[in-house]
Amino acid sequence: MDHKLQVKDLTHIGIFLVIYYILICICSMAGVLTAMAMKSALIAWIFFALAPFISGIFTGPVVILLMTKLQKPWGFFIFGIIPPILLALTGHTWIVPAGSLIFVILAEIILRLGKYKSFSAMMLAHAVFNIWTMMPLFAVILSAKMQASVVKKMGSELVSVIFTLPNIAPIIIIAFIGGIIGAFLGKLMLKKHFQKAGIV
Template structure:
């Protein structure tokens, strides 16, 4: 039981990975979001917004899967998973939706990993794909939070925002986030194949 508890070394690893994750998340997602805001056609704008969580999920798949493989302990991923949504909220994202949603998705991912006894790649695949959904929640804000929608209208115009940020389109962006997470996890497994063998991950 003692080996299943998080130790100082584990917490340090989690902290390092959170920094890496949050920096890459910010650079990758905001690149596509800013690009989307420059588009004049709704189809291209929607594509850019959908690519934000999709590409981010692929890029971050390897480091997150590596962290899962290194920890293999209860509450390890949950501890990691809640920090980025909280950091986003503390950094000035006034809406609570991404923070609460991120914490809930981290809990779901932790539960999936628990079912896989923290050694199943299938569990890691599902857990990461579910968790990556939180990366599109700041965009969902524009649909549900009036203040965010007003700010986006000021930047993109009323017609474009009304065409892009609809319920079906937000669900489409969610699906892009889910698929990006799946592809990112698969890429992570391929890149970490030798490490997975040594760690006894099935």
């Protein structure tokens, strides 16, 4: 196998990146906008948590298909780090890509350990990677600018209750579970691609 990224590989990354980013925006915005409209802290938290959970499910087939086509070192890393950077460039704090880098690197390492041919590695990599989708919630805790923006939309009382480390941290697990479900959904949808790519 040629382990160097070719133009074809970069083209795949670009195409899948567009599809992935659109899905992330739709899923995340649906959850976040609904959460911000809620008056109950509990219901708002649920919708904030649903955003990364649903994102993981809907993006699973896209990410898994990319993994079957891009079985080379650094390919997934390039794909994975761009969405957080795009969020930072479109109004979010740079805390998002900085924190997301951890999960993108872990996902790349997991894929390498699975030699890019193991579905178990792909599933785990996608689940870990999907955790980055809740980094904007952590950014609200860490960034005064982001917190002020959310306070304007929800009010200081709700924000002070929801956006605390004990309340936001559990969403990591929720995002992880969404990634697992999305990966299994991808496996069901892409059985023929798995066979052709020699995924086990």
